[in-house]
Amino acid sequence: MKRIALTAAGIAVLAALPVLGDNYLLRLGTMFGMYAVLALSWNIIGGFAGYPSFATAAFFGLGAYTGALLQNAGVPMPLAWAAACLAAALFAAVLGIAILHLKGHYFAIASLVVGEVLLEIATSWTDLTGGGTGLNLPIIRISVDAQARLFFWSMLTLGVLTLALTWAVASSRLGFGLQCIRQNEDAAAMVGINTTLYKVIAFTLSALFVGGAGAMYASWVFYIEPPDVFHVLTSVKPIVMALLGGAGTVFGPVLGAAVFLVTEELVWRNFLDIHAAVLGLIIVVLIFFLPRGILGLVRGRPAPPEGAAPLAMGREAQ
Amino acid sequence: MSKILALERVSCRFGGLMALSEVDLAVRPGEVLGLIGPNGAGKTTLVNVITGVYRPSSGRVVFDGRRIDGLKTYQIARLGIARTYQIVQPFPDMTVLENVMAPAVFGPHACGMAEARRKALEALEFVGLGAHAHMRASELTLAGRKRLELAKGLAMDPKVLLLDEVNAGLNPAEIDVALELIRRIAERGVTIIIIEHLMKVVMTLCHRIAVLHHGAKIAEGTAAEIGRDPRVIEAYLGHRYARAQGAEVPRG
Numbered sequence: 001m002k003r004i005a006l007t008a009a010g011i012a013v014l015a016a017l018p019v020l021g022d023n024y025l026l027r028l029g030t031m032f033g034m035y036a037v038l039a040l041s042w043n044i045i046g047g048f049a050g051y052p053s054f055a056t057a058a059f060f061g062l063g064a065y066t067g068a069l070l071q072n073a074g075v076p077m078p079l080a081w082a083a084a085c086l087a088a089a090l091f092a093a094v095l096g097i098a099i100l101h102l103k104g105h106y107f108a109i110a111s112l113v114v115g116e117v118l119l120e121i122a123t124s125w126t127d128l129t130g131g132g133t134g135l136n137l138p139i140i141r142i143s144v145d146a147q148a149r150l151f152f153w154s155m156l157t158l159g160v161l162t163l164a165l166t167w168a169v170a171s172s173r174l175g176f177g178l179q180c181i182r183q184n185e186d187a188a189a190m191v192g193i194n195t196t197l198y199k200v201i202a203f204t205l206s207a208l209f210v211g212g213a214g215a216m217y218a219s220w221v222f223y224i225e226p227p228d229v230f231h232v233l234t235s236v237k238p239i240v241m242a243l244l245g246g247a248g249t250v251f252g253p254v255l256g257a258a259v260f261l262v263t264e265e266l267v268w269r270n271f272l273d274i275h276a277a278v279l280g281l282i283i284v285v286l287i288f289f290l291p292r293g294i295l296g297l298v299r300g301r302p303a304p305p306e307g308a309a310p311l312a313m314g315r316e317a318q
Numbered sequence: 319m320s321k322i323l324a325l326e327r328v329s330c331r332f333g334g335l336m337a338l339s340e341v342d343l344a345v346r347p348g349e350v351l352g353l354i355g356p357n358g359a360g361k362t363t364l365v366n367v368i369t370g371v372y373r374p375s376s377g378r379v380v381f382d383g384r385r386i387d388g389l390k391t392y393q394i395a396r397l398g399i400a401r402t403y404q405i406v407q408p409f410p411d412m413t414v415l416e417n418v419m420a421p422a423v424f425g426p427h428a429c430g431m432a433e434a435r436r437k438a439l440e441a442l443e444f445v446g447l448g449a450h451a452h453m454r455a456s457e458l459t460l461a462g463r464k465r466l467e468l469a470k471g472l473a474m475d476p477k478v479l480l481l482d483e484v485n486a487g488l489n490p491a492e493i494d495v496a497l498e499l500i501r502r503i504a505e506r507g508v509t510i511i512i513i514e515h516l517m518k519v520v521m522t523l524c525h526r527i528a529v530l531h532h533g534a535k536i537a538e539g540t541a542a543e544i545g546r547d548p549r550v551i552e553a554y555l556g557h558r559y560a561r562a563q564g565a566e567v568p569r570g
Contacts, residue, residue, distance in 0.1 A: 173423060173424075173431075176419075176420070176423060176431075177423075177424060179409070179412065180409055180412075180420050180424075183409040183410055183411055183412065184407050184408070184409050184410070186371075186407060187403070187407040187408070187409065188409075188420070189390070189391040189392045189395070190369065190391060190392075190395055190400075190401060190407075191395060191420045191421035191424050191425055191470065191474065192392050192395040192396045192421065192424035192425040192426065192428070192474070193392055193420075193424045194390075194392045195392065
């Protein structure tokens with residue numbers, strides 16, 4: 001109960017960010033919302049189920065193009081966003097059936113390739129996507145400030161939805177089953193878990209809001225091109241964030257997204273020329289010294305007291 | 319004869335290796351059947367075929383009047399067949415209690431978390447791990463982890479329990495405890511197939527014993543019958559020893 005109240009308070013404070021009026025802060029806030037969506041979503045397949053997916057960029061780009069094309073066809077923006085969610089989820093379900101029987105590195109490589117394939121398709125299919133020239137989106141006829149607020153609140157809402165989904169998964173049979181699969185898939189099947197079904201559901205859920213985030217991003221920046229929305233870093237960053245905060249936990253990815261965003265921003269400002277190298281170094285150091293994420297530091301691994309742990313999430317849902 | 323589990327001419331081939339060849343085996347409800355044989359005889363393969371890990375190359379597996387070969391592992395588990403692993407397979411990062419809750423939540427009598435917790439605690443008490451319920455599974459001793467496997471099997475409330483060397487690696491005192499546990503599980507009416515190298519365990523617990531050698535069933539019967547069977551003596555001790563014992567063994 002206390003945790004829900006704290007979370008709600010945190011969200012309320014964040015939602016009041018526009019009061020400060022600074023559009024730079026709002027841009028950062030929007031990025032935070034987007035990163036949180038990506039990291040939380042990856043956490044469902046990568047953290048809970050333990051399948052290291054590199055398909056985030058594929059879902060993101062697919063959502064961006066779905067949203068952009070629909071908006072250009074005259075579909076209202078919110079509907080285009082919703083459709084992008086569904087398109088990404090459907091794509092993930094089909095993809096999941098095809099590649100989720102692969103394990104470990106093999107799954108990672110297969111999922112990584114998917115984004116590259118979509119990138120090639122988006123680049124080559126000039127008639128539909130405009131190819132390398134990219135796609136423009138309809139301009140929204142409201143003030144720049146109003147736009148900044150609109151996209152900030154939209155992205156924040158999507159982040160809250162993803163957090164709610166994560167919480168729902170973690171506290172359900174699905175979450176428990178995914179934990180079993182992560183820790184020992186053979187034993188999971190032996191206790192009666194339909195591992196294939198559970199993994200496909202997890203993969204689908206991990207794509208749902210990423211597709212929406214892609215579409216929102218497209219609407220926000222008014223212009224997309226294949227190398228931008230299918231960038232491999234879009235797959236890598238959420239993994240770093242989730243690991244940084246604490247993979248397999250509910251709040252870890254949110255925390256990781258915030259820490260990552262701040263670090264990225266500071267490094268950008270101070271080491272413009274070598275920012276990628278510095279950022280990479282920081283990430284390696286952080287992950288080396290925090291193997292279980294920031295939340296792992298706070299929590300350690302105490303045995304839950306007698307009568308506690310209403311649920312199997314021992315580590316996760318405390 | 320009523321059977322709860324039957325293998326009918328089951329073969330399992332891996333490339334050129336015949337891991338099981340035309341094995342017939344029938345298990346009666348409530349029976350404790352011992353499955354013995356030298357290393358590599360196909361005992362664990364047989365368990366893997368029953369539980370759907372491997373699909374037999376030919377033959378049928380019938381459980382409770384229903385053909386189960388070709389079903390997925392989780393489907394077979396939900397029908398009421400539980401197993402323990404020779405090499406223990408806990409969910410290492412979960413507590414002991416959570417480990418045992420999993421089969422209660424997802425097994426044949428799927429139930430909610432609260433009910434699963436109650437069942438899991440009961441199973442843990444039964445195997446004597448009640449005091450360790452909130453320990454991490456990976457922190458248990460080997461004997462503890464073997465008992466955890468048993469508790470996981472029990473929490474499914476199975477009709478048939480397959481025990482794959484639950485006593486391997488235990489010291490004599492621990493084996494006595496485990497023996498008593500298995501005896502009490504059998505008294506609950508659970509049908510048990512027990513794979514074992516320790517003759518003491520097999521001889522005291524099992525109603526019947528089947529012997530596998532090179533993937534084929536070479537003998538079946540009571541402990542006394544098995545002990546006299548020349549093919550069994552030969553499989554374990556070689557045919558020269560068998561001949562020296564006066565048994566009639568064909569050469570080669």
